[in-house]
Amino acid sequence: MTSSPVSRVVYNGKRNSSPRSPPNSSEIFTPAHEENVRFIYEAWQGVERDLRSQISGNERGLVEEYVEKVPNPSLKTFKPIDLSDLKRRTQDAKKS
Secondary structure, three states: OOOOOOOOOOOOOOOOOOOOOOOOOOOOOOHHHHHHHHHHHHHHHHHHHHHHHHHOOOOOOOOOOOOOOOOOHHHOOOOOOOHHHHHHHHHHHHHO
16 A cells, blocks of 8 residues: 555434435445445455465565454454455446
8 A cells, every 4th residue: 555645434423313214226326425435345355455466475574464452342243244245246236
């Protein structure tokens, strides 16, 4: 990754009180949503590229895994997002 400043997605911690509707294949994504997905996807691709370089011995100390010493109990049910799949579904939704 480069040393230039990178914009970051910021979560304000507030939850919307309205229930979420189930995902719909005809769901329309806003440009802001697509930009956030693209930002996260590209940032993660950079991390993976740096990690591959580090593993192959080309670079040292670019990527460091953070593991909490005391895991947050409210995150027990957290399910990671497959960004590649999300990007693919977003692109498929735009095509239809």
